[in-house]
Amino acid sequence: MKCEYCDIVDRKSRLQILYEDNDLIVAVKDTVLTPGQVTIFPRQHFTIMEMVPENILEKCFILANKVGAAIFDSLECQGTNIIVQNGLSAGQKVPHFALEVIPRRDGDNLNFQWQPKELAEDEVELVYQMLKEEVGKIVKSKDGKKGKVKEVEEVVVKDEKTLMKMQKEDEKNYLLKSLRRIP
Numbered sequence: 001m002k003c004e005y006c007d008i009v010d011r012k013s014r015l016q017i018l019y020e021d022n023d024l025i026v027a028v029k030d031t032v033l034t035p036g037q038v039t040i041f042p043r044q045h046f047t048i049m050e051m052v053p054e055n056i057l058e059k060c061f062i063l064a065n066k067v068g069a070a071i072f073d074s075l076e077c078q079g080t081n082i083i084v085q086n087g088l089s090a091g092q093k094v095p096h097f098a099l100e101v102i103p104r105r106d107g108d109n110l111n112f113q114w115q116p117k118e119l120a121e122d123e124v125e126l127v128y129q130m131l132k133e134e135v136g137k138i139v140k141s142k143d144g145k146k147g148k149v150k151e152v153e154e155v156v157v158k159d160e161k162t163l164m165k166m167q168k169e170d171e172k173n174y175l176l177k178s179l180r181r182i183p
């Protein structure tokens with residue numbers, strides 16, 4: 001199987017590795033949106049995010065945060081976009097899960113802005129109901145036999161403080177606001 005990121009892992013590619021450990025690779029590619037863009041991906045080949053074990057996924061995001069700090073310090077940028085193109089429809093080009101850390105500078109003319117459109121009230125209600133049922137199934141299930149469900153539950157427990165805060169602030173309001181960000 002030909003995979004650009006597995007080639008980096010196997011040193012078949014001349015692309016530069018900035019950091020590596022047993023689980024992850026941090027590399028600089030030759031085709032990027034802007035100089036300083038860094039790609040973080042698991043050493044093992046996983047096509048999409050849902051396939052990545054949670055401990056590795058966790059490490060990916062922690063590393064993205066650290067790499068982001070290094071980018072701020074060394075390249076004097078004013079911000080970063082951290083992007084996952086998860087699936088073909090999301091613009092994924094390499095079939096190997098990766099996080100892109102993209103340095104941003106004022107006036108760099110990269111456009112990641114999209115215009116949210118306001119949904120009709122019944123559309124909001126419909127997606128809310130559909131999501132609520134499915135999210136409830138995945139996040140709140142106590143069925144330990146389903147490995148994936150259990151893993152998700154563990155993550156939610158870790159993040160309980162945030163969830164509680166959200167609920168206090170008005171759970172429905174939060175979901176509606178989030179929905180409006182969907183392009």
Ligand SMILES: [Zn+2]
Pocket residue numbers: 003004005006007044045046095096
């Ligand atoms: Zn691969």
